Amino acid sequence: MNNWVDMLKFITDGMLGKLTRWLRLLGYDVEYANDMEDKKLIAMAKREKRILLTRDLELYQQANARGVDAFLVEGTTETERLANMAKKYDFPLEIDVTVSRCPKCNTKIKPVKKDQIASKVEKATFTFYNEFWECPKCGQIYWQGAHWKRITETLNEARKKLENPG
Numbered sequence: 001m002n003n004w005v006d007m008l009k010f011i012t013d014g015m016l017g018k019l020t021r022w023l024r025l026l027g028y029d030v031e032y033a034n035d036m037e038d039k040k041l042i043a044m045a046k047r048e049k050r051i052l053l054t055r056d057l058e059l060y061q062q063a064n065a066r067g068v069d070a071f072l073v074e075g076t077t078e079t080e081r082l083a084n085m086a087k088k089y090d091f092p093l094e095i096d097v098t099v100s101r102c103p104k105c106n107t108k109i110k111p112v113k114k115d116q117i118a119s120k121v122e123k124a125t126f127t128f129y130n131e132f133w134e135c136p137k138c139g140q141i142y143w144q145g146a147h148w149k150r151i152t153e154t155l156n157e158a159r160k161k162l163e164n165p166g
């Protein structure tokens with residue numbers, strides 16, 4: 001059912017840290033190649049069949065010349081970039097937590113029982129929220145707190161941009 005997230009794998013260059021976190025949250029496998037030489041980055045994209053996302057025209061052209069699928073990400077805000085990505089790859093701008101990946105380390109997050117994370121979050125958070133997710137790799141705990149509203153607002157805006165470009 002959720003196979004659509006497994007159809008696309010990306011690799012992002014150092015300028016796209018924010019977009020990387022967004023795409024992981026949406027469920028995509030994104031390798032963030034911060035501080036990686038262009039040659040290595042292109043080789044990795046090719047080896048792992050990842051689509052290269054970049055804002056660097058030169059890197060984009062180099063990737064194309066080496067037969068790597070690349071996308072030149074346009075837009076100055078995350079909203080615009082997300083809208084452009086969704087348009088290009090036709091994916092839904094909605095977060096499905098059953099497929100979400102840890103924005104920090106790209107590992108699939110898992111639901112965790114509330115009593116198991118009592119010592120890991122602040123008391124107010126523990127009191128107010130009942131659903132939590134944990135990253136099995138880096139241990140980060142997630143919940144749909146105040147920041148969640150901003151996340152859904154950004155995605156709503158991106159969807160509107162997609163429907164009414166310009």
Ligand SMILES: [Zn+2]
Pocket residue numbers: 102103104105106107135136137138139140
């Ligand atoms: Zn993690």
